[in-house]
Amino acid sequence: xxxxxxxxxxxxxxxxxxxxxxxxxxxxxxxxxxxxxxxxxxxxxxxxxxxxxxxxxxxxxxxxxxxxxxxxxxxxxxxxxxxxxxxxxxxxxxxxxxxxxxxxxxxxxxxxxxxxxxxxxxxxxxxxxxxxxxxxxxxxxxxxxxxxxxxxxxxxxxxxxxxxxxxxxxxxxxxxxxxxxxxxxxxxxxxxxxxxxxxxxxxxxxxxx
Numbered sequence: 001x002x003x004x005x006x007x008x009x010x011x012x013x014x015x016x017x018x019x020x021x022x023x024x025x026x027x028x029x030x031x032x033x034x035x036x037x038x039x040x041x042x043x044x045x046x047x048x049x050x051x052x053x054x055x056x057x058x059x060x061x062x063x064x065x066x067x068x069x070x071x072x073x074x075x076x077x078x079x080x081x082x083x084x085x086x087x088x089x090x091x092x093x094x095x096x097x098x099x100x101x102x103x104x105x106x107x108x109x110x111x112x113x114x115x116x117x118x119x120x121x122x123x124x125x126x127x128x129x130x131x132x133x134x135x136x137x138x139x140x141x142x143x144x145x146x147x148x149x150x151x152x153x154x155x156x157x158x159x160x161x162x163x164x165x166x167x168x169x170x171x172x173x174x175x176x177x178x179x180x181x182x183x184x185x186x187x188x189x190x191x192x193x194x195x196x197x198x199x200x201x202x203x204x205x206x207x208x209x
Contacts, residue, residue, distance in 0.1 A: 046085055046086055047085070048083040048084060048085045048090055048091065049083070049084050049085070049209065050081050050082070050083060050084075050209075051081070051082040051083075051084055051172075051173050051207035051208055051209055052079075052080075052081060052082075052207060052208060052209070053077055053079060053080035053081065053082065053094060053205065053206070053207045054206035054207060054208060055076060055077055055078055055079055055080075057204075057206045058076070058077040058080075058204060058205050058206050058207075059074045059075065059076055059077065059203075059204055060074060060075045060076075060077065060096060060201060060202070060203050060204075061073070061074045061201070061202040061203075061204070062074065062075070062199050062200065062201055062202075063199065063200040064183075064195065064196065064199050064200075065195070065196040065198075065200075066191070066194055066195045066196065067194055071103055071105055071107050071111055072103070072104050072105055073101060073102050073103040073104050073105075073111075073112075073115075074101070074102055074104065075096050075097055075098060075100070075101050075102075075129075076096075076097045076100055077094050077095070077096055077097070077205070078095045078096065078097045078128065079094070079095050080092060080093060080094030080095060080207075081093055081094075081207075082173055082205070082207040083133075084168065084173065087168055088136070088138060088144075088168075089133075089136055089144060089146075089163075089165060089168075089173070089175065090136055091133045091136070092132070092133045093130065093131070093132040093133065094130065094131045094132075095128055095129075095130055096128060096129040096130065096131065097127075097128060098121050098123055098126060098127055098128055098129050098152075099116065099123040099127035099128070101115060101116070101121070101123075103115070119190040120188055120190055121152075121153060121188070122153060125154070126152070126153045126154055129150065129151060129152040129153075130150075130151045131148055131149070131150045131151070131159070132148050132149050133146055133147075133148040134147050134148045134149060134158075135147045135148075139162075142164060142165045142166070143162060143163070143164055143165070144162070144163050144165060145160070145161075145162055145163075146160070146161055146162070146163050146177070147159070147160045150186075152186045153186045153187055153188065154187075155185070155186045155187055157185045157186065159181065161177050161178075161179035161201075162177065162179070163175050163176065163177040163203075164176050164177070170209075171208055171209050172206070172207070172208045172209075173205070173206070173207045173208070174204075174205070174206050175203075175205045176202070176203060176204050176205070177201075177202070177203040177205075178200075178201070178202050178203075179200075179201055180198040180199065180200055180201065181198070181199050181201050182197050182198055182199075183197055183198075183199050184197050
């Protein structure tokens with residue numbers, strides 16, 4: 001009798017272990033499937049939100065150097081759209097007012113007039129430039145490597161730079177970028193050997209919904 005009882009409990013214990021193993025495997029499989037679905041749907045269903053560039057406060061500052069000094073100035077961003085998805089910049093396109101360029105040192109209007117000629121920006125034929133973001137890769141929470149196409153003086157070229165996203169909220173974005181740009185890529189060759197090919201650029205971008 002005791003032997004029968006021992007065999008009964010032993011068999012049921014093995015049975016319970018096998019059942020529990022099957023239940024655990026099934027639960028783990030269900031969790032994996034649900035997690036995969038949740039992750040995929042959250043990214044698939046999220047649409048970028050458009051922020052309009054604040055043209056009054058956004059600007060592109062530049063500094064051009066030559067052998068005996070340098071000249072600073074800026075362009076205004078006429079209009080543009082910044083695309084944001086889940087708190088990250090993911091795209092955008094911008095129109096830059098080249099014809100309205102300003103020089104901010106003593107050279108003033110005289111240099112502005114020269115920069116607007118065919119020696120430099122040829123604003124009679126190319127009064128605007130445009131930039132379209134192609135890819136954005138975040139290296140940390142506030143730093144993004146941006147690559148895009150700049151159309152300047154009738155020439156398109158890829159431009160890459162690091163941007164610092166200073167603040168981003170449900171309604172506003174403020175970002176900055178500092179980099180150098182080779183003017184000769186866009187056919188601006190005046191004064192080579194005396195005027196530096198590299199122009200220092202500082203972008204300050206404000207946008208809101």
